[in-house]
Amino acid sequence: MKRESWVLIGAMLLGVPLLAQGKPLLVTGVRGVTFGAVLPGVPRVVLRTDPANSGQFDIKGPKGGPVLLSFVLPLTMTGPAGALMPIVFGASDAGFSATQAIGSQVGFDPRQPTTVVFPNNGNVSVFVGATANPGTNQRAGAYTGTITLTVTYL
């Protein structure tokens, strides 16, 4: 009986964070980073503020809670017959928007885990830009790479 009480108290204490977190965490990839037509030898930059070509994630999460954003970023995009094309992410190529507006972002380095605080409605967006660096003899064709955003409650 006494042991059961301790177990119950422990379980409830563990349950406190759950109540504070509110709704479940949901990350959605809304839009990819689109470089479009790229000429060999000519770098192509997509800004995180580009409404048509920047990447976008929408996140539904804790109201007012701090979360950790971390990316898995590709070093290259893969094209025809395994051809590779470098893709580079700069120190301000990611942006956090507490209003989910692309025009209202706070830039951060996608290469480093970053802590942000969610607004009271728990809805935010993360935008991503990058630079494609084709070689002068880059093989023609379609190239793709995967960008993954992981969001963790703190």
Added chain:
Amino acid sequence: MRSITKLSLVVAALVLTGTALQAQTNNASITATASVQTPINVVGAQQLSFGNVFPGVNKTIAATDLTNGGRFDVTGQASTPVTISFTLPATLGSAGNTMPIVSYTGVHAQNNAQTGGTAFSPVAGATPTLNASGALWVWVGAQVQPATNQAAGVYTGSITMTVVY
């Protein structure tokens, strides 16, 4: 009965807690995409040929000379502008002897007959556009100025054209 109720609460709390722990991390992926266009290829298709040259007599080959003018053939992405530039020798050489080469001229066209071609200065370069098939032709002419005591021999020099998007 009381024990069963408390145990149920414990189980419920643990289930809820377990749910929260599982939901603490989430991720999603997007794709970066690019469509790389055709790379540029340049071929030195025809030499700039002055033929026989006599000491003290300048000789000019016009860029419009389809037979003797130097010609580069370019291929790349259709209907795309490019920038062309040259490395031009100031002299031709032969066994330690040199002969000045000056007054370079150029023509670029979207066909190999120079129809509708555009004259330009190779010293300054040009920004032509590849044709609808991704092709461009560039011709180069110049003048050699042999001295009156120019040593006999075969004189050569290299003209390099660089093309970038």
